[in-house]
Amino acid sequence: MIDRSRQTMILGFKGHIMRNIASAVGVVAVAAATILSPAPATAENGQIAAGVVGGLIGGALLGGALASRPGPPPPVYYAPSPVYVEEPVCRFVRERYWDGYGWVYRRVEVCD
Numbered sequence: 001m002i003d004r005s006r007q008t009m010i011l012g013f014k015g016h017i018m019r020n021i022a023s024a025v026g027v028v029a030v031a032a033a034t035i036l037s038p039a040p041a042t043a044e045n046g047q048i049a050a051g052v053v054g055g056l057i058g059g060a061l062l063g064g065a066l067a068s069r070p071g072p073p074p075p076v077y078y079a080p081s082p083v084y085v086e087e088p089v090c091r092f093v094r095e096r097y098w099d100g101y102g103w104v105y106r107r108v109e110v111c112d
Contacts, residue, residue, distance in 0.1 A: 089112060090109050090110065090111040092107045092108070092109055094106070094107055095107075095111050
């Protein structure tokens with residue numbers, strides 16, 4: 001069994017290792033981004049302007065096609081037909097009677 005102070009020391013050491021690994025990954029990512037960066041964009045002979053205009057026209061066509069579609073039809077609702085419930089002719093009533101030993105209650109069906 002590891003005592004409390006030793007366990008705390010092990011867990012604290014593990015946190016330092018994870019922090020160091022995360023720092024190393026961050027440094028490598030920043031270094032790779034600076035080394036592997038693409039060449040700067042240049043606007044030669046209006047090529048970028050043509051791309052922007054083409055994107056705007058394509059977006060307008062696509063947006064217009066999606067916006068002109070009719071919406072789905074509204075849900076159809078049918079009101080339920082009225083239901084008439086007749087009251088039952090018979091009902092249950094508690095009845096008290098003497099069975100020879102004492103008073104007893106029972107349910108009896110009474111029909112009018």
